[in-house]
Amino acid sequence: xxxxxxxxxxxxxxxxxxxxxxxxxxxxxxxxxxxxxxxxxxxxxxxxxxxxxxxxxxxxxxxxxxxxxxxxxxxxxxxxxxxxxxxxxxxxxxxxxxxxxxxxxxxxxxxxxxxxxxxxxxxxxxxxxxxxxxxxxxxxxxxxxxxxxxxxxxxxxxxxxxxxxxxxxxxxxxxxxxxxxxxxx
Numbered sequence: 213x214x215x216x217x218x219x220x221x222x223x224x225x226x227x228x229x230x231x232x233x234x235x236x237x238x239x240x241x242x243x244x245x246x247x248x249x250x251x252x253x254x255x256x257x258x259x260x261x262x263x264x265x266x267x268x269x270x271x272x273x274x275x276x277x278x279x280x281x282x283x284x285x286x287x288x289x290x291x292x293x294x295x296x297x298x299x300x301x302x303x304x305x306x307x308x309x310x311x312x313x314x315x316x317x318x319x320x321x322x323x324x325x326x327x328x329x330x331x332x333x334x335x336x337x338x339x340x341x342x343x344x345x346x347x348x349x350x351x352x353x354x355x356x357x358x359x360x361x362x363x364x365x366x367x368x369x370x371x372x373x374x375x376x377x378x379x380x381x382x383x384x385x386x387x388x389x390x391x392x393x394x395x396x397x
Contacts, residue, residue, distance in 0.1 A: 218244070221336075222345065229312055229332045230349035238326065239360040241368055242349035245375040249382035250342040251335040255311045257378060258333055258346075261286060261303050267378040270370065282306065285318070296322030304328070324367070325353040344382070346375060 218226070226242060234240040247254055257267050261284065262276035272291045278284035280303065288299040300319035305312055311333040317324055329350040336345045348371050354363045 221334075222347070225332060225334055225345070225347055226349070229310075230330055230347055232328075232330075232349050232351040234351050238351050238353050239364040239367075240349065240351040241364050242347055243368060243371050243375060245346045245348075245379055246336070246338060247344040247346060247379045247382050248338050248341065249344060249379075249386035251311065251333055251344045253385055254344040254346065254378065254382045255308075255333045257382060258311075258313055258331055259306060259308065261306065261313065261315070264288065267381045268374045269377045270373070280306070288320075290322070296320065296324075298322075299324075305330070323355040325355070327352040327367075329371075346378065348375065 222244060230242050232240040232242075260266055261280055262274065264274055264286075265271040270291050271288050273289040274286050276284060276286040282303055282305065284303045286301050286303075288301060290296045290299060298320045299317055299322055302316050302318050303314075304316050305314035307313075312330065313332075314328070314330045316329075317327040327350065329348060331346065331348040334345040334347075336343045350367055350371065352363060352367055354360050
């Protein structure tokens with residue numbers, strides 16, 4: 213670990229895949245989660261652009277258009293309790309070899325303008341067993357009336373919930389002995 217609390221491996225993945233360049237009216241951050249499940253299992257959940265509700269607790273429904281390729285769109289319905297109802301999102305990158313997914317919000321009823329995220333999934337060993345390092349980064353406009361800190365705090369809280377849920381779902385499936393990717397079940 214370095215002074216910032218990140219290992220050299222984590223710093224290298226961040227440098228390689230998570231170089232967000234925020235403009236003056238934007239905020240950006242990244243979050244890291246270690247999951248006690250094999251990378252192929254975690255990736256099989258993350259890569260499902262058409263089914264984010266498999267692990268994202270604030271998504272009630274998703275309707276994807278197209279063949280799940282770069283440029284495909286999805287309409288996401290958000291559960292009540294959040295300051296949003298819908299989100300239109302475009303698939304920017306889906307790399308099954310490097311395990312990277314990037315999504316950009318292009319519309320919807322919410323305040324996250326010019327939101328773009330990258331999530332990368334990497335194999336690691338946790339207590340001698342196959343595990344997964346997940347890194348998610350984002351950049352987003354700061355809404356009028358909010359500060360950068362407030363905006364980052366809100367988005368980070370949502371991502372933390374999503375990553376915790378991803379860990380819970382993945383680890384439960386791993387404990388059940390699932391070894392094949394979930395999209396093939």
